[in-house]
Every structure is written in structure tokens, then in C-alpha cells.
Amino acid sequence: MTTESTGSRVITYRQALNETLRAELSRDENVFLIGEEIGVFEGSYKITAGLLEEFGPKRVVDTPIAEEGFVGIAIGSAMLGLRPVVEIMTINFTLIAIDQIVNHAAKMRSMFGGQVSVPLVIRTPGGGGQQLAATHSQNLEVWYAHIPGLKVVAPSSPADAKALLTAAIRDDDPVLFLENLALYNVKGEVPDGEQIAEIGRAAVLREGTDVTIISYSRGVVTALEVAAQLEDEGVSVEVVDLRSLRPLDRDAIVASAKKTSRVVVFEDDLLSYGIGAEISATISEGAFDFLDAPVRRVAAAEVPLPYSKPLELAALPSAATLHQVVTEILDDTRFSRQEAAGV
Amino acid sequence: MTTESTGSRVITYRQALNETLRAELSRDENVFLIGEEIGVFEGSYKITAGLLEEFGPKRVVDTPIAEEGFVGIAIGSAMLGLRPVVEIMTINFTLIAIDQIVNHAAKMRSMFGGQVSVPLVIRTPGGGGQQLAATHSQNLEVWYAHIPGLKVVAPSSPADAKALLTAAIRDDDPVLFLENLALYNVKGEVPDGEQIAEIGRAAVLREGTDVTIISYSRGVVTALEVAAQLEDEGVSVEVVDLRSLRPLDRDAIVASAKKTSRVVVFEDDLLSYGIGAEISATISEGAFDFLDAPVRRVAAAEVPLPYSKPLELAALPSAATLHQVVTEILDDTRFSRQEAAGV
Amino acid sequence: MVNTKNPVKSGRSAPRPGDSAETLRTYYEQMSLVRAFELRASEMYARAKIGGYCHLNLGEEATVVGLMAALEPRDYLFTTYRDHGYAIVRGMNPDAVMAELFGKSTGVVGGRGGSMHMFDMDLRMLGGYGIVGGQIPPATGAAFAIHYRSEAGPKTEAVMCLLGDGTTNIGAFHESLNLAGLWDLPIVYVIINNGLGMGTPVDKASAEPDLYKRGSAYRIPGVRVDGDDPIAVRDAARDALKRARVERRPSIVEAMSFRLKGHSVVDPARYRSAADSAEAQKADPVPAFRAHLISAGVLTETGAEKIDAAAEARVDVAVAFADSSPNPTVDQLFAYVYATEVPNAPSAFPGDRVVALS
Amino acid sequence: MVNTKNPVKSGRSAPRPGDSAETLRTYYEQMSLVRAFELRASEMYARAKIGGYCHLNLGEEATVVGLMAALEPRDYLFTTYRDHGYAIVRGMNPDAVMAELFGKSTGVVGGRGGSMHMFDMDLRMLGGYGIVGGQIPPATGAAFAIHYRSEAGPKTEAVMCLLGDGTTNIGAFHESLNLAGLWDLPIVYVIINNGLGMGTPVDKASAEPDLYKRGSAYRIPGVRVDGDDPIAVRDAARDALKRARVERRPSIVEAMSFRLKGHSVVDPARYRSAADSAEAQKADPVPAFRAHLISAGVLTETGAEKIDAAAEARVDVAVAFADSSPNPTVDQLFAYVYATEVPNAPSAFPGDRVVALS
Ligand SMILES: Cc1ncc(C[n+]2csc(CCOP(=O)(O)OP(=O)(O)O)c2C)c(N)n1
Ligand SMILES: Cc1ncc(C[n+]2csc(CCOP(=O)(O)OP(=O)(O)O)c2C)c(N)n1
Numbered sequence A, B: 001m002t003t004e005s006t007g008s009r010v011i012t013y014r015q016a017l018n019e020t021l022r023a024e025l026s027r028d029e030n031v032f033l034i035g036e037e038i039g040v041f042e043g044s045y046k047i048t049a050g051l052l053e054e055f056g057p058k059r060v061v062d063t064p065i066a067e068e069g070f071v072g073i074a075i076g077s078a079m080l081g082l083r084p085v086v087e088i089m090t091i092n093f094t095l096i097a098i099d100q101i102v103n104h105a106a107k108m109r110s111m112f113g114g115q116v117s118v119p120l121v122i123r124t125p126g127g128g129g130q131q132l133a134a135t136h137s138q139n140l141e142v143w144y145a146h147i148p149g150l151k152v153v154a155p156s157s158p159a160d161a162k163a164l165l166t167a168a169i170r171d172d173d174p175v176l177f178l179e180n181l182a183l184y185n186v187k188g189e190v191p192d193g194e195q196i197a198e199i200g201r202a203a204v205l206r207e208g209t210d211v212t213i214i215s216y217s218r219g220v221v222t223a224l225e226v227a228a229q230l231e232d233e234g235v236s237v238e239v240v241d242l243r244s245l246r247p248l249d250r251d252a253i254v255a256s257a258k259k260t261s262r263v264v265v266f267e268d269d270l271l272s273y274g275i276g277a278e279i280s281a282t283i284s285e286g287a288f289d290f291l292d293a294p295v296r297r298v299a300a301a302e303v304p305l306p307y308s309k310p311l312e313l314a315a316l317p318s319a320a321t322l323h324q325v326v327t328e329i330l331d332d333t334r335f336s337r338q339e340a341a342g343v
Numbered sequence C, D: 001m002v003n004t005k006n007p008v009k010s011g012r013s014a015p016r017p018g019d020s021a022e023t024l025r026t027y028y029e030q031m032s033l034v035r036a037f038e039l040r041a042s043e044m045y046a047r048a049k050i051g052g053y054c055h056l057n058l059g060e061e062a063t064v065v066g067l068m069a070a071l072e073p074r075d076y077l078f079t080t081y082r083d084h085g086y087a088i089v090r091g092m093n094p095d096a097v098m099a100e101l102f103g104k105s106t107g108v109v110g111g112r113g114g115s116m117h118m119f120d121m122d123l124r125m126l127g128g129y130g131i132v133g134g135q136i137p138p139a140t141g142a143a144f145a146i147h148y149r150s151e152a153g154p155k156t157e158a159v160m161c162l163l164g165d166g167t168t169n170i171g172a173f174h175e176s177l178n179l180a181g182l183w184d185l186p187i188v189y190v191i192i193n194n195g196l197g198m199g200t201p202v203d204k205a206s207a208e209p210d211l212y213k214r215g216s217a218y219r220i221p222g223v224r225v226d227g228d229d230p231i232a233v234r235d236a237a238r239d240a241l242k243r244a245r246v247e248r249r250p251s252i253v254e255a256m257s258f259r260l261k262g263h264s265v266v267d268p269a270r271y272r273s274a275a276d277s278a279e280a281q282k283a284d285p286v287p288a289f290r291a292h293l294i295s296a297g298v299l300t301e302t303g304a305e306k307i308d309a310a311a312e313a314r315v316d317v318a319v320a321f322a323d324s325s326p327n328p329t330v331d332q333l334f335a336y337v338y339a340t341e342v343p344n345a346p347s348a349f350p351g352d353r354v355v356a357l358s
């Protein structure tokens, strides 16, 4: 993390994104924003509010509904040295553009022998829980995390939103920058000045000794909440924020698993073949002899997400489920709270 | 498995597919084939050879290059009760149609409250190793395996190609039927008569006691080869063929892991967030106390696959790598060959 | 390719010879009902009875009614997410439509789909779709199935596929129209041109802003009609449906109307100029059609008031029904994932173990 | 929109005033070299020196040469997978192109891409692409970048994007052309109409089989030219490039030619009728242009023989170079995955442990 902080402010995740986009647009003429409704409409989720007015239509480009076309245009412009920051309204619509992202942006550099790079950022929010029903509530980041040539980051806090977005824009490779509808209004302290995170590193957001919760993006907020609650119950919880899904910081994951010997992965994603599967496999490979119990996965029920609120709630993992599973893993391993609380 | 076998023949995987398509076209007027170059050209890989001539252009529909369009057309026709069997030339091109597959076919039934079903089969070959370079060599089945509402099957033998394709065509849900370029010429015994596999079941293709190799599709051929070789070296290898990636037969996987206590997953897929990750996580959840060593994954190197033969070979898992990793897991767990060989 | 240009906006809804007073009154009843329903939906959203996205047909009522009048019961309909009005006029019970918005088990799709996903197999309304353009290929596939199963003729089925102006710019539109043109499929693509895709005007989205001309790349004819005139819309759609049935040729109908409010209920539409909004309000097809029917002597002021009151009352009933309906039960979460049961289908709730730890 | 119809196939390659004998000879040299290169590639494939897919420009030589003559060094070129000829005439060393086919480290992209992926940043040949239509959005993006950075004018850059006839039916074509039309991008879409997409004739693929007319849905003009005539192709492309530079308007050039062999080297093209194949052979642009230059007195038979022999000799050298070049080394497998190094980037070979087991 490169930082030149002087002070800090408490702002929302949305504002952190907005300010970072503004800063990068000001810094580098080659940076431009492109996407549906990001200009006149100011963004479906108002992330780009005010930027059209400030930078004009050349730098903030409203597009027709043509994800494949405008993502491809961003790619081609990046091949010529521009630094497009694409907004795709939600991750669900990336499917229209996925051939351009996966078969083109991700592969060009390798396939063309290193002669070209594609300095492209695709910002897109994922996640369910807003009653948007099956086609508008997905977490498909695991697909992108699977693809060599891409980088995939998923900040969980306003500070990281700033530092990772700055890093993503300055990175010469295509970066999928995962946001989350439920994070936009979350507030946090954000250091002033230029902040550049290192893509590819996880962070231990909270140190603990009894059990590790691993998560990313919105899930981290819940993990921290549950960790605080468990602390009150005499359990010392370590929280690891993956931050980068590709590259994946396996060492950080394994180190925490070795330390606490109990791990729960918390993800909004669907369980089978989700992010948690890779984390579990990694831990088993790296910390096999240290584990007191198998890694548990708390993930979404495997259904196209229903609209109806009670059904949606039942299908999505919550703080309550996470709390319960942590409790289960502790109980399964005969963990004694009093002792652990050190009293 | 429903079977009404009288005898059997040794035929290729290609021929098994071709005969099954012919049988299903004959059986049910609602079944039709649709895809690029499947008629006049007889299929890029000649799977549909002779079928246009036999069934005419109504039942064997050549399309323009418009994967999104014709997959969507297949979906809509399935909503009205037809039973389209789509060929997408290779899995790489499914990306163009993926919004229709994942956001539409997979979700319609749930999203529309069970009022409609989409009896659709998408046949498509995956896999690298033919020097087709980065965009034409992918194994993206893990993406589809992640999606509720889809079924994903991946036969490894001509017999299974027949029985699973029959099952897929008779199934009322969208089924992604994964083939593999390297399997088409593989021969095997195929029972005569109608054969209908049960989607959602793995199979133990070879019983063993020392170590389990889990694979699917083309990987199974290699796994069986390596198992035979290891047998000569005094190691009793169990081989589990997943057959169905969604639903995944977790019980079969866990049962074998418990039995042998050592597991290697062999996949053509990229390692991170691949099929092997889910298998490993599942085994850890279901057989934690039975394992002598962590599940090992043998998978492809995480690069856009290069064209050059030596690079391609280096990037793809082989019988030799599988053999080596099985040897390593045995050595790591102090397995003694003589003893195991029972001599 | 017929170009009726930007239809003249005055006098357009004058009843034509051949339509009985009863028919015209029915059209107005339907328009009034859709209007009342949509205003109430907006209110229910504000009161948090409805969640998610909610897109209304306000301003589109004449088009809704005209199109549904043209469509025969045997025909198939695919719509966008802006589907409440179509659902109701196609014949779904407003109770069940409102219940769907409320996410209740009595909703048209049991609360699974919400606002964007009205569906009724029996009514051959094959769904509202939320992915822009996503409905076009399946709708074209329904036409393919008709073509597969039947010969052309005036009594056969056809498909009507709705899409917005903004949706003509997506790849699925091109691939589908090309295939429909190539294979002579019985389908009518109705472009609901309300001038805007969210905040984007047509001429900032389409290099050919005369959208009825966009079939030219597929030899598909197109016609533009006044979407504020239910009769004009109906007649254009009927002609196009007839061509689909008899000639098995696809066509485009572009219906011009205004979106009276924001893109969805939460959009204040600040990006719209006062002039544009004023023009939209002035063109409002509901009062216009009402006034025309009155001035044509088909309807009296009191008659119209009665219709409007009945619409309100009907919506009251729908809301009461929706409100008192039960939620879907959580044990039914996995009920519709698969049509054909297979072993090992996932059924774990979050936090459940997916394999028994022995 | 100009329609030159199916160009008359006789006398078409007659040199026009203004082209020097030297220029015309150079064109023939290029055509002859491409022909020799492609035939040799086919042979090398049969001898298993080349693997994967291999699509040849046989029959397309006049189009290759005409287009490359129109393109200025400052312009950008995007092609399909059928790219060897373009790579060579654009200026890549035939040695390096052949070495690429052989998968050698001396290949234009170091053996990473093979036949379908020729690329040279300095020559502004921004790649052959294997996904049908995949090149169209990035090519349009290159035009976007030009537009972003410079004002219109005769000296500015432009983009030429090649695509096959079959490729006009895919969504990426539609989205890209709409955006290019909407945003006034300096790009020329060249449709190489060889009558077939694999085994599918144009009229079984495109509802509008006059492909130069497909820009009508975006107000993009199109022109059809005889793709067997390098001069006609060049002039049409120049006009279109000029419009791109000066007016910042996209356009379509449809070049008509025949594919002399199968879709790729392994395709025997049994689906082609004898008549069609005969017509294709008859139209072969290489002997035709040769004969025309001779009859026009620009070239003598011996001169032509010398050119052909030189082409053969050049290809001999290329093969020898490719054959004796080293393979890429396996330790370089991960060399180009990322441009910006980051921690934890994967570097495991199959079977390697991805985390150290402590
Ligand atoms: C593929 C995709 N991209 C973007 C969106 C977000 N979106 C929903 S509606 C809409 C505007 C559609 O405009 P139009 O087609 O004119 O229909 P209208 O809403 O005016 O009825 C957009 C961009 C989406 N749902 N799907
Ligand atoms: C998206 C996609 N679908 C299918 C293919 C397989 N494919 C490769 S080339 C080709 C035919 C293309 O025809 P055309 O555009 O006419 O180009 P030509 O080969 O004649 O030069 C097809 C179907 C592909 N590469 N990509």
C-alpha cells in the first residue's frame, strides 16, 4: 500500500468511489469513464454523480444499451493506451459482454506475445438482497476469478474502495472491480491523499485466536459484526478480508488457518463451485495438520433467487447463520468459551 | 440407469453420440437439432453426420453464426414444448450465448413459479491440447456447474455418452452436455438398446483401496490409464468418474475418500476456482477424519493456453503429472507398496 | 416500410367507423384500470409493500390496450419488465398481479418473480423479462416452434414480442431479427418507443433513430404508429400479426408514446427538461381518449367517471387481496428449480452442511 | 449506398490510369508471395509442422493486396483468423509469420498465438482474432481512441476492421456498427464476402444477403467491390478511409471473392458443388491479375515467372527459418499473463503444490 496520507474523513463507499474517479480523471487525460447512464443520469447507483458536469462528455461517456459493444470499445481503446473505466450497471449484465472480457481482454497480452496490454477497469456491483429477483441478484465473481489474465478485486470498505480503485486504474491489466449494492451507503474512515493498494494481498482486519472468518466484499461487513458479537461471548475471532480474488493471497489464508485452526468462509455466492470451495481447498492443502475441524462454508442456497422477501432472506446467508456456524465449529471442536475469553 | 440391453458393440464416442441423436430424432417428433454447420457440413467434428440427409432441414437446422440468437430460439421453442438439442461448436463460443443460458434457460422455471420448463440440451465440446490457442481451448464447465437451474453432465466413455445424452434429451430441464475434442475418437463398449443414465450420479469405474483419483470427461481416460499403471507398481487405485457436475454426487465422492483416505482430483480445468476446489472442499467437509493427507489437485497451469506445442504441453495436466502426484501423496503418507500389493 | 412520421398528436384518437361504442368503452375501461393500477403500485412501493425494481406503464396505456386488442388468445406474448398493464389486459387477475408485486404466494408466479416477471402459461403471456433484450431470442423461438408445428394460414398462432426503444441497440435484437427474417418466422416485434431508455434519448442511443427502419438490415418491414391511439396501435398490430400468420413474415411496429414518470418508481427523472415533461403530460393518452370518447358521444362524463371509479374499486380489491395473502413458505424455496427430479440436487439452506460429517 | 452488383468478372483487373507499372508489379509480387506462402503453409500443416486451426487466404489475395495498399502506416488493422496474407503484406517478416505457424519463439507473437493471432504493434496490425466477430468491438474501440485523441482531418489515423460474410449475423457486429455510427468513429468495416461461412452460403445466413446494405440500420453507407481486383478494392478502401479521416464517418466495403479451398486446411469442402468450385477456380485472382498485367504490357511472362520464383524462394527461406528456430522455453510459460506484476500471481505447473505444506 502506497500512501501519502495527511488526515482522514468518514465517508460512504459511494463517495469514496466517486472521489477516486474524480481524482483519476483529473490526474490522467487518458482515463475516461464509459457505461450506461453514468453521465446525464449520474449512474444507476449515483457513483458517477457530478462527473459529467465536471469533465464533459468526452471523459464521461454515456452509452446505448450494448454491453458487448462498449466493453469491446473500451478494450480496443485500452490497446491504444487509453485507460477506460467501464461501469456495467450490475454484474448480471456482464454476461452480455463476457466474451469480450474473458476471450479478449484477459487473453490478448498472452496471446499476442506480450506486445499489448489492456489497462481496463470494469466496475460492477454484484449481490442479492434487494428483491431484484433471479436475473438481477447474482454473484458471478467466481467466474472471473477463475480466468488467467484478469485481476479481480472486491473491496469491503470505503478506504479499500479508494485504494483498490486507484490501484486498478493504474494497473496495466484488465481488472474486474467488484462492488456491492449493499455497500454503497456503508461509511468508513478514508485517509486523505493518494492511496494505492497492492492488488493480490488479503488483509487481516481483526486479529483473533479461536476461529477465522474469511470473506470479501459485503460479506466482510457481516463478518466483522459477527466477530464483535462473538467477542462479547468470549470468542476471539480473526477476520480475513480477501480483497483480491485473483490473484488470491493463499499465504494469508493459510497463515490464519494455522493460527486459529478453525475456519469459516462467509460468502454471498452460491455454495457449489463458489469462492469458498477454493478457500477450503487451499486451506486443506496448506494447513491440513493444523485444522481442528473441516473448513465450513456459509453461502447462498442454490436457487435462482426469488423476489419474495421471506424467500430471499431464507436463501441468503446472514449474520445469524454465520454466528450459528461459528458456534457449531467451536462446539464440534469442544471449544470452551470461558477459557478462551481468558477470564 | 434404465437399460434394455441385448448385446453390445465397440464404437467411438462420436458414433455413440451420432446414434443416440438419430435414435432420439426417430423417437420423438419434438426433438430437433440446431446449431452451426451441423447439417450440410455434418458438424465441425462430424457428430451429426448423415442426420440432415435422414431427417431433413426441419429437424436438423443449420444456423448462421449467432449463438445468442439460436440458443435463445432453442429456449423459446422449448418453452412451447419442443425439445431442442443445440450444438455449440466449442464451449468457448458459449460465452456469446451465456446470457440466454444462465439468465434465461436456467432461471425461467423458478422465476415463473414453475409454470414453464425448458427441455433443452446444449452439446458442446471443451478442452485444450489441440493447439487451438487461448480462445479455443477452454474448460469453462465449472461456470455452468455453479448455476442453479442447470444440469451439467460430462460423459467420459462412449457408453456414458449414449446413456447421458438420452437422459439429457428426455430431461425437462436445460442440460449442458459437455463433450471433449480428445474423446471423440475414443472407443468403448456400448450396450445396444435404449440406455438412460441417471443424471446426478457419479460412478466408481475402478475399485481400489489405496488412493482415489476423481475426474470427469476426458480426464477419466487418463485416470484409468494411470490407475492401471499404478496397479503394476503395487498400488490399488480407485477411480471415480463424476459424470454429473451439477448435481454433484457428494456422497459418492465422500464414500471413496473415506475408503482410501487419499484423494487426487484430476482435471483439465484451470486450478484456482476449478472443479477440483469443490471436490476438495466436499471431501474435507465429509471425510475430514478419514484423510491421511490433503486432497491434491492436478489441474492446468493458469495461463491463457499458448499455441506452441511445448508450452501447451507444459500447461496441461498429463498422465505423467497425475502419476507423480499420486506417488507423492502415497509417499507423504508413508504408503508401502509391497504391503499394499498384498504379496 | 411505411412511415407515418411523428404522428400528429391532435385528433388522433378519434374513433373510426367499425368500432362499436361498446368496444371503445371497453378500451377505455382497460386504460383506466391500467392507470389506476400503476398509480396504486407506485403508492404501494412508497409504502414498502412492493420491493425491488418497479417499472410502470404510465403513458403507455393506449399502446397496452391497442396491442392486447390485436392479439388473439392463441397468440403468444413476450414483454419487457414494464409488464403490469399487459399482464392485466391480457387477462391476468389484477388481484394476482398485485399479489405478485407484494411477493405473495397468490401472485401470478407465486411471488418468485415480482414486478418484472409476470407470466401465465394459459394466457400465453410468456413472461416479463428483466435483462434488456433477453426476451427477444426466446420470443423468436416461440415463433420458431409455431413454424415447426404448423403451416401458415389466417388461423394459426403468432408471437408478439415487445421491446423498448433503447433495446434496439443490443446484439440479441440483431441476431433474432436476422433469424426471423431468414427463417420466415411468424412474429411481430413491437418497439415501444417512449423516447427514453432510462435517461438516454433515442437519438443518443440509435444511429438510426427512426426505429421502424431498423428492420431494413433484415428485409423486415416496419411501421410507426401513434402509441397514444389505441385504435391505431391495434390496427397496425393486427396487420403485422396477419402478415405473420399468412405470409410467415416478421415485421416491426414502432409505437410512439411518452413515459409519464421516471424509468422506475424510484427515479425522479431530474434529467428531463420541463418542456419534455410538459409535452409528455399533454399527450397523456388516458384523459385524451376519455375526452375523445365523450366528444364523440360514445361516453358521457358520468359514464367515464363511473369507469374510473370502478377501476379504483377494482384496484382496492386487488390491494386488499394482495395484502391479506400469505407469503410463500420457506420450505418451498427449492420447489421449482428443476422440472425433472434428479438425485443430489442441492437443497441446503445457508449454513447447512452439504454432506453429513460422519 | 453504391451497389456495383456482382461485379462483372471479366476484364475487371485492367490497370487504370495513374498506377505505375512498378506499383502494379508490386501488387502482383505481393499476391504471388501470399499465394506461395499459403500453399506452403498448407503443405507444412500436412507435414505436421503446423498445428491447430489454419485458415488460408487462397482466393483472397487481390483483396489482401488492395486493402493493404489503401491502408497507411499510421492506420490500424484488425483482422479475422484468416490473417497470414494481411500480416505479410502489412509488413511482417514472412520468416516470423511462418515461425509463428510453427509455434517457434521467433514467431511474430513468440509462438503464443499461432495461425489465428498474428500481431505487430509497430505495424499497427492489432491482431488476428479467432472468435467470430470478436475483433469488431475492439477495432471500433481503436477508432474511439483516435477520435478521443485527435481532430478529424486527412492526415489522421483510421481503423480498418475485417470480417467475413458469415460474421455480419452476430450481435457484436450490430452493437459495434451502431456505436460507430452514433459516435462518428473513423473506421472502415471491410466485409470479406467469399460466399461462405464454413459450409454456409450467404443467403442461408443473412436475411439481407447484400451485405454492403447492412449498414442501413445505422445510417452507415456501404459499397460492394470486386474482391478479385486489387485496384478496385484499394480505391474503394481509400475512399472509405478518407471518409473516416475527414468526415469521421464509418463505412462498409464489401469485397466479393471466392474461397478457393476449404474453410481451413483440414476441410475438404465436400459440401461445395462442382459448379461452385469450378467458378471459384476460374475466378482465381492470382493468374487473372498476372495475365492482365502481361496483356497490358506491364509484365512479361518471364518477369512474372521471376516474381513467382522469387516468392517461392522467399517462402523457402521462411520455412528454413521457422524450422531452425527454437521452441519457446517452458520456463517462459507465465511470462505474459500480466503487464503489471502483482503478488501471488499463479505460477504453478500442473501437479505443483500451490501452497507449501508446512
Ligand atoms: C443487458 C441489460 N443492460 C442494462 C440493463 C438496465 N436497464 C434496465 S431497463 C433499461 C432501459 C431500457 O430502455 P428501453 O428499451 O427504451 O425500455 P423502457 O424502459 O423505456 O421501457 C436499462 C438500461 C438491463 N436490465 N439489462
Ligand atoms: C463465436 C464463434 N462461433 C463460431 C465459430 C466457428 N467459426 C470459425 S470461422 C467460422 C465461419 C466464419 O465465416 P465468415 O465470417 O464468412 O469468414 P470466412 O471464414 O469465410 O473468412 C465459424 C463458424 C467461432 N470461431 N466463433
Ligand SMILES: [Mg+2]
Pocket: C164, C165, C166, C192, C193, C194, C195, C196, C197, C198
Ligand atoms: Mg424507452
Ligand SMILES: [Mg+2]
Pocket: D164, D165, D166, D192, D193, D194, D195, D196, D197, D198
Ligand atoms: Mg466467408
